[in-house]
Amino acid sequence: MTVLQTIAVGFDGSPDAQVAARWAFQLAGQVGVDVVVVHAVGLLEHVAGTGNAAELEDMARDLAAEAGLEPARVRWHLADGDPCSVLARAAQSPISADLLVVGSRGHGARAGLLLGSTSHELAEHSSVPLVIVPAGRAGLDH
């Protein structure tokens, strides 16, 4: 069995992504592993003046602190691409995650539809186990 060493969590700042990050940080704290917070930089975000990566990183680090995870266990990773491809690549070097965590819906996606759902697409394409954290879940203990 693979020993869990690195969790990668997709993060776009949406409420569902925050729920997923909180869950990943709590799990990491309990089992003593690192979390890489992965943010996909899309075409539109690249356009000057619309990027918000620094704010998202601050938000993610605040969530980690609230979850009691040591700062040294949290890494922030920006990568060009769409969320599904970027997260699928997180299983490869240099991140080499052995568990992916995502929220059930990201920014803009429509509830109840499979098309446009990163979590659904990752379920088909991920080469490592995937956890989809339901919307509204407060943490591991709830």
Place this chain on the structure above:
Amino acid sequence: MVVLIVSGTTGEFDHDCAGHPERPARIEAVMAGVDDLRLGTDLEFVLASAADRASLERVHTPSYLDELAAFCSEGGGDLDPDTYATADSWSAAVRAAGAGLAAIDTLRQRDEGVAFVAARPPGHHAVADRAMGFCLINNVAVAAAALAAEGERVLIVDWDVHHGNGTQAIFWDDPNVLYVSTHQWPLFPGTGRPLQIGGPHALGGTVNVPLPRGATGDVVRQAIDEVALPAIDEFEPTWVLVSAGFDAHRADPMAELALSSGDFGDLARVVAAFAPRPGRLALFLEGGYDLGALRMSVATTLGALLGGPYQPEEPTFGGPGTEMVQQARAERVAAVRRAQETAPSEESSP
């Protein structure tokens, strides 16, 4: 020579999202660029019909096509943070794909001229089972797959500033299609490394040349001459399709390459020389989001193919990237050699 402007969407469909850079005004800019050339009888317009289902299924999975059609019929929405669909987007997308098919059919009947497929949404990021990067249906791939199915050997040159990950993935292991891309690196979609050379049945059939921000037209031409040309010569294409994005222009807001419209004229002359005979070259609109640059670049591209003097901006020289091109060539040669000696590695996946 006749220039065929093949259009799938002349304002008939409402594929538009407020504030989004991939917008109907792009086609108006393209048409204004065509008007600037005053081509007279050298110009013909072809209005395409929708691509047939069998042509679409050569490239996309049936389930994706069904889901996309249903998604649009229910009103559309965001397919990812970049890519939108409206109630009309399915109709627009299959008409854009049909425009590519109409372009190659018309060229084949005439055996002369070149075609410019002025249709949107663009296509080269769309993969077999997913939309992305403003793209719903991979238009150039639908056309290339139709040609390959008839035994043609298709060269796709992709000079859009972004790597055409969808086209690369679709033809990754197809020995009848050679895919060549120059693109800014790093940049969306994060693919397009020189180590990506094609699958086991098409080793060397993918050619990627990443370029640094600020690269000028001479560096793009160097990339084609030094990295792609050996593969193109060996491949001996019977058709040449171009993913003609114009977002490598220095005025484009989506990226940071430093080409002028004059560079696209030079590139057009280079790729036209790869076509084995007249009537075997079709260009497909991909990106290009600064409307003024798009208008000038389309005009200069078509003007160059007609051998005319239209060139409002001089080609550019002296930007960074020469060493990156040389490095790409070395990495590609080494990757091809390694792959021929051993099984493909993880590094060489699409």
